[in-house]
Amino acid sequence: MPHTLAKNLSLIAAIDLGSNSFHMVVAKAHHTEIRILERLGEKVQLAAGIDEARMLSEEAMVRGLECLKRFAQLINGMPAGAVRIVGTNALREARNRNEFIQRAETILGHPVEVISGREEARLIYLGVSHTLADTPGKRLVADIGGGSTEFIIGQRFEPLLRESLQMGCVSFTQRYFRDGKITPARYAQAYTAARLELMSIENALHRLTWDEAIGSSGTIRAIGAAIKAAGLGNGEVNAEGLAWVKRKLFKLGEADKIDFDGVKPDRRAIFPAGMAILEAIFDALELQRMDHCDGALREGVLFDLLGRHHHEDVRERTLNSLMERYHVDQGQAARVERKALHAFDQVAKAWGLEEGNWRDLLGWAAKIHEIGLDIAHYHYHKHGAYLIEHSDLSGFSREDQQMMALLVRGHRRNIPKDKFAELGDEGVKLLRLCVLLRFAILFHHIRGTQQMPKVQLQASDNSLDVAFPAGWLEQNQLTQADFANEAEWLARVNFVLSVR
Structure with a gap:
């Protein structure tokens, strides 16, 4: 959608x-x-x-x-x-x-x-950095969620490292505290599981260093409130306070008996798991203090x-970085993008593409359709699709990446019609974008060495009519042959391409 x-x-x-x-x-x-x-x-x-x-x-x-x-x-x-x-x-x-x-x-x-987890981490940091005072030092931000915990080191408004681990207060409660019983043995299991998760990222975090540690989740706020109620802090989490809360949990023995000031009744069940995760974070990262911030993912x-509205779209920076990393011919990418979007504007109404971000999707795919060439020329469209679908692309949702990957996968040779069909009505529209992308690529097959003419496009349900100036195709037989072959490829997905 x-x-x-x-x-x-x-x-x-x-x-x-x-x-x-x-x-x-x-x-x-x-x-x-x-x-x-x-x-x-x-x-x-x-x-x-x-x-x-x-x-x-x-x-x-x-x-x-x-x-x-x-x-x-x-x-x-x-x-x-x-x-x-x-x-x-x-x-x-x-x-x-x-x-x-x-x-x-x-x-x-x-x-x-x-x-994705890393995109979640980016957005969490964006919320935190806009909520706190703008200071020059580096921040470590941790957000303990229900199913995952995100870590970010950033400076001012720029995240420098983003990680997401599979540990959260709900999933750990299900695993270690399902019946609400709190014992040293169960707590130790949860703590050890969290330490094992942290091993994969703690060296990278230590290498970057930070000046202050910030927690942005309800779990960290609740633990800070419990520590404050004990007279051991002012809302921040500290090592002494964590040790006191843990001892108190063992004395209580059951989640239902948790009575810390500032801990709401609906948080009691998941509180022990959150404590075990946070203590593991403090020990792995050698923290003494973590302050809480109200800004988080939603902010x-x-x-x-x-930012998207004010032309500060992180997605454009992400694609430009991807193009540089995989040595994309930027001149060709720009030519294909311009032609694809010009074609889109001619047929959007007829193909029902005016509502939604279909134009953006087409432009994005046009920019990066050749990234697979940096891997190998053979099957480069498949290499490119894999890279797009499985990379951490800041600003893009999973659905965005899957759709871009499918456009790049289908931009040459055989179109994987079953993959498009799996998307239902959206697959029909995405297939139409694929046709436009293929058209733009063929149109610029000669990669800018020849002045290309203006063409007119008309579209109906499963057909596209392309009109070149009279006599131009006869004088440019490579383009004529390209489009004749393309008509055969599109016929395999029940699409009619007419070129004259």
């Missing part, structure tokens, strides 16, 4: 479909500033509904959907692109996530994006949305 950005943003909203809680913020946007008008959050514990086969239960889906019905009232009538909804670890993990996403989109009227989503 691609979307387009609202032309005049006034009210904007972000919804974070987290593994533990769903959160929404509504804000008023003015130039590059945001004023929060409304915050909503509900415990849904989506991750608790994922079984060993990675299937999300109907019960968990209903919990989430009932919450979204309440959220929907606040965004009712907001234009496409003014609302961004992101799903995190639970939806990354659930094999049947599409069922939940379709039902959620029906309720909300806006697309749901499932983002980052708002600022990212605002």
Whole structure:
């Protein structure tokens, strides 16, 4: 369900479909500033509904959907692109996530994006950096979620390192504290599991160093509140306070008996798991103090949305970096992009492509369609598709990457029609984009060494008519042969290409 950005943003909203809680913020946007008008959050514990086969239960889906019905009232009538909804670890993990996403989109009227762990980390850092004072030093940011924990080292507004680990307060509760019993042995198991996860990133974090440590999750806020209530701090988390909270947990013995000031009743069950993870972080990274910040993923989503509106789109920087890394012929990429977008503008209405971000998708794919050449010429379209689908591309959702990958996979030779068919109605539109991309690439087959003529395009359901100036094709037989071959390739997917 691609979307387009609202032309005049006034009210904007972000919804974070987290593994533990769903959160929404509504804000008023003015130039590059945001004023929060409304915050909503509900415990849904989506991750608790994922079984060993990675299937999300109907019960968990209903919990989430009932919450979204309440959220929907606040965004009712907001234009496409003014609302961004992101799903995190639970939806990354659930094999049947599409069922939940379709039902959620029906309720909300806006697309749901499932983002990667590193993209989640980028957005968390964006939210934190816009919430705290702008200082020159480096920050370590940790966010303990329901199913994953994100780590970022950044300076000012720029993340320098982004990591996401498979450990969270809901998933660890399910694994180590399912019945609510808190024992030293169970706590040690959870702590050790977290330390093992951290081993994969702790050296990289230490190499970069940092000047202050910030925690951006409810777990860290709750632990800081418990430490403050004990008179051992002012809301920050410190090593002495962690040790005191752990001893108190062992004395209590059951999650239901947790009575720390500042810890809400609905957080008691997941509190021990969050404590074990946070203590492991303190020990692995040799921390003495971590301060809490209210800004997090949802605020980052708002600022990212605002940046797109003000032409500060991280996605463009990501693609430019990708092109440099894989030594793309930038002149050819620009020629193909211009021609593809010019063709799009001629046929968008006839092909039902005016609503949504279809034009953006086509432009992005045109920019990077040749990245696979840096691997090998043979099957370079397949190499390129793999790189696009499996790279961490800042600013892009998983769906964006899958669609771009499919366009690049299908830009030459045989079109994988089954892959397009799997996408239903969106697959039909994506196939039309693929036809336009292939047209633009063939049009510039000679790579800028010849002045190309203006052409007129007309489209109907499964056909494209391309009109060259009279006599031009007869005088340029390579182009004529290219398009004759292309008509045969497109016929295999029941598409008619007429060139005259």
